[in-house]
Amino acid sequence: MSTNLYKIKFYGIGGQGVVTATNILCNAACLYDNKYGKTQPSYGHERRGAPVVSDLYIDDKPIQIASFIYKPNVVVLLDPHIKDKGIDITEGIQPDTILVINSNYGTTIYHESFKDIYVLNATKLSLEYFKVDIPNIPMLGAFAKTGIVKLSSIEQTIIDNFKQEPNNANIEILNEAYGKTKKI
């Protein structure tokens, strides 16, 4: 198995921008980091508030595998209360799997399970900036701390993606999120 193959699993709830987050990372990796990315979002009967999972592969070479991720080496959690909705984010994790998590809430629960945890209160940041809880962009800032995708690449992708809208706030929140993310 290629050691550079990242199997990244995003968990959140409908409306938090989970699929958008994986798409942005995929674009950033492919277009600006000279890597290969592949998203494998799972679709069903969509509704806001339902748990959403989206998978992302990143590698230095073309990605062959075409299935969902069962043994992630990175887990990104946008909704820290997802455990209450019956979703176990430790499913399939390996000894070296790392977690990027929104808020301090989950750190004690998941402390034993993950090798490293990157923590950011993305909800708080999102509420400060946008008055709504859409934590996906700040969580991308937190994700950049892992070093898997460069912060500048994510920033550039966000600029590309939100061409029509004023995106200064998105860039600011991304950078502030990156700065505030703590590894524990």
Next chain:
Amino acid sequence: MKNKIHVLDGNSAAAEVIKLARVKVIAAYPITPISPTIEILSEMVDSGAMNARFIRVESEHTAISYIIGAQLTGVRATTATSSVGLALMHEVIGVASGCRLPIVMPIANRALVSPWSLWCDHQDSMAERDSGWIQFYAENVQEVVDLMIMAYNIAENSSVLLPVMVCFDGFLVSHSKQLVFLPEQKEVDAFLQEYKPKNLHLNTEKPLFINNLTSPEDFSEMRYQQEIAFENALRIIPQVQKKYFDQFERKYGLFEEYRTEDAKIIIICLGSMAGTVKYVVDKKRKEGLKVACIKITSFRPFPYLELTEKLNNIQTIGVIDRSAGLGAQLGSLALEIKSLININNQKFVNYIAGLGGRDITENTIENIFNDLKTSNIEPSKKWIDTSPNACKIRRIEVEK
């Protein structure tokens, strides 16, 4: 590397190629999972990025009928569909092939009802495998791009003149964003000639009545002409693939061999699962097992001669079908393969997997390789990923 890098999912890739091929009429009806393709096309037409007519028609039956009418006047016309949409077209898709209209239609593979499923399997397109359409199966988004571009060239070749379905797995490819190289307009213009209708054409300068009642004296001959077209396609497809390679540096064949050189055990499959099979082949090779994969790119025409030669010396062959082939001894792909090998000397097993969106995982493939190492010749299908208590689910009165 040739061409510009993009990140596209299968649906947007199909739409981009339709635009690059300068298709003039698009008629479509929304259906999961291919609706994004038609949404993107409608945007392209609306914004003026594409000079075409876009019509959201009232059914897939009308979509295919409408584009047959349009293409008969001498322009490229297309639609896109999935699952029951393709099934609803069934009555009319034979008209496209019988009238020798080189229509290229993307299909996002999705299971057929019943029960309802939104997700991938191949029963929709397999049900149309004898409809007179060429069928290509794409493994990933790059292949959607490349196979669709080549499809126009192949379909419109005067010794072929057959419509083409470019099939890609619903969600697994249709909604998977991947890095792709997308040719630019001028490169595609250089590869595809401007569309000129050959054979049948509705033109008041040269009146022709098309598709009338045909007597038993002529009918077989008309079918035979289609058969010859498929034989020609077996020759033309590699030529077009070579031309494509020369221009775009991406290599294709009627099928793709992966690490077959000294292989003893081989899995034959089509669609996105081939990627996962190749991934597992690499893993198993590291363990010293001589395993390999053959991915069928062109299911129609089926490359029987070349495959017979390739499979001659393979000890053990497993075929994965992503549709059940109900009532048949084997699944659709396995039936084709079995007719090419010597069942007395070669071990042959057919696996049914990945129905109705069931994921074909690394584990599924490893189980298949393990099974191929140990099991004997199976005269019938093996439902490799089906739960052992299948008959107890919902229909408890069924016994096995």
Next chain:
Amino acid sequence: MNNNLISKSVNTCAGCGLEIVIRLALNILGEKTIIVIPPGCAALFSGYSNETTISVPGFQCNLGNTAAVAGGIRAGLDMQGIEDVYVLGFAGDGATVDIGLQSLSGMLERNDKVIYICYDNEAYMNTGIQDSGSTPGNAITRTTPGGKLIAKKDILRIVESHNIPYIASASVAYIKDLRNKIERAKTVQGTSYIHVHTPCPTGWGFQPSQTIEVAKKAVQTAIFELYEIIDGEKKTNKTINNILPEKEYLEIQKRFKREE
């Protein structure tokens, strides 16, 4: 008829009403017409194997997609800037009011520039006289041996609800009126729908020589009304001052007579 765009040696049933309609239509529309015909009686004109009777380009579609194919042909012509060609959908009642209703509705909704003529012989005649949605109540067919229990579907009202620029009913008994209507359809920017009452001696049970008489009686008894709707304005073309009793129409046809 001046331009013979249909061969003279076509064999429809003697006294066939439809033959009058198709000959007249192509005579008026001329060489620059593309005709779409589904399977059915009119497909006799599509021809057989290597031969056709029609000298304009034509296409035999499926039973349920006349309007869809015709709309597609128009789109293809439009995209090539070809504006001087008429697209004619020419279908019977079954292909229009039953299996083709969905595609007809789609075309009407889009207002595709197509002239759609429905020759209404009030049953599936080509398959051997089975009732259609357009078969009138009490009519005997092979599938309504005791007389049809359901009334005739009012396709003209269905068409009208789509607000297309031109709708007309017509009859083979009133050729001048039919001619005027096809002429008007030529000028319409959008869909024109002409519904032609087309008696069928074979299916209705009358003498081939009585086709025009039967058609005329349908109008004179006010069973079939001649009118047109131009941009939403309804205009009656034939006002009947002395409406004849219905039995004068019904009694000259065997299909309304139940054998005791």
